[in-house]
Amino acid sequence: MSKTHPPKSKSAKKAVTAKPAAKKVAASKPASKAPSKPVKKAPPAKPAAKAPAKKPAAKKAAPVKKAAPSKAAPAKKAVVKKAAPAKKAAPAKKTVPVKKAPVAKKAAPVKPAAKAPAKKAAPPAPATKLAVKVAAPAKKAEAKKPAPAPVKAAAAPVQEAPPPPAPVKAAPAPAPKPPAKPAASGKAGAKVVTPAVAADPIAPPKPPVMSDEKPVASKSGALFYDSHMHTPLCKHAWGEPEEYAAQALKSGLKGIIFTCHCPMPDGFWPTVRMAESEFDTYVSMVQRTAEAYKGKLDVCLGLESEFFPGYEKYIENLHKRADFDYILGAVHWQSKDYLAKFETGTIENFRRTYLEHLAQSAETGLYDCVAHPDLVKNYHPDSWCFAIIKNTVSTVLDRIAKTGVAMELNTSGLNKSYSEMNPGNEMLRMMADRKIPVVLGSDSHKAVRVGEHFITALNNLSDAGYEEVSYFKKRQRIDLKISDVLASIRKAIDANS
């Protein structure tokens, strides 16, 4: 999602006005700047809607070999299980194709902390007032299940509860900014989302499952998958799924997994995701493509599923609505809702909060993989300095490693403000040290990008210390040797050209 998301908050822009390079960045992404229309004022963010203390019940250490096929992977995929809910207002407008911004690469680390006080302006107002008010799927509050005890009793050492949501201090802490800003669009103006389902606890996390499947190369020799791409339903991606499939063949892949942005309730950033009423359309689109490419390319159903504290129950239910092959958990700091709630302290604190959320998302057990893990380096990209945040990253990676959840190496990072894959090589090495499995995704919002930079990504992985790379099918992880994957891509590209 990242590339086209409102690239930076106004605060971001403001904070960097002094730096020419940064200014250029901001200026080059006008499209996404919605005409900041004053948004209806809402009561100040209530920390009240805190996520129900997610108790990562018995955290699992390493992925368990074939633990209870938790998902009872039904043979037929892409079958919609739950009829879509209600119909609803017309889908949002706003499909402004955003021109990706070429940008300032890693500007020398600028002491970020110092500028903190300057920011604090208004978050972008991508806001279409279209707030699709979708009622959450009927099924919500079903009695919480007793907790299918994680198979294979968790290894001993895992007991300590995750550290408290550290840096997310409620607003009052840092020096308060001047009240009332002339522009009524400040944080206060941003719509504050109040999760409707916050009170429902989610089922305890289950240990990740490994697949028994022995991957076999396709006729062309292809073996690997691109596990992250979109459809026009998210309103900021272009091209039919079939075009993505065609490109995948050219890129030497055996399969692709569509992971479009999930619907969200309560008008949560509706302009960059499918509406709830389009969920079934999404599933059938993928199914249609799978049919069309049968025997040529394995087209699978996935979802880029938002993590936002308080919405875990909604997300949990959403994942039950179809037989997904892969659920990619994503935290998107660019959303107005996210900024409104968490952009409360210094720039560094905001980044730490973001990383904290990555760990939390993995600990919910709702996701197979954590998307574009350092996406937040595009928040004030000019002052991003890995050394400053390294300790936080380290702690967060320790937590993610314990869950067994995979992490993504997202090649679209090269097209973002901070031009580097997500994550960058240093973080990748830290992931390798912890043996966190990695899944590759192009995060294509245009067909031509499918499989883009995969060779480079695989080499980066090798350099970081990895020997294997992964993808998911039926929510189960499959690992392949990087050397085999590299050879397969080259071979298949030749065969298909």
Ligand SMILES: [Zn+2]
């Ligand atoms: Zn994303």
Ligand SMILES: [Zn+2]
């Ligand atoms: Zn997107």
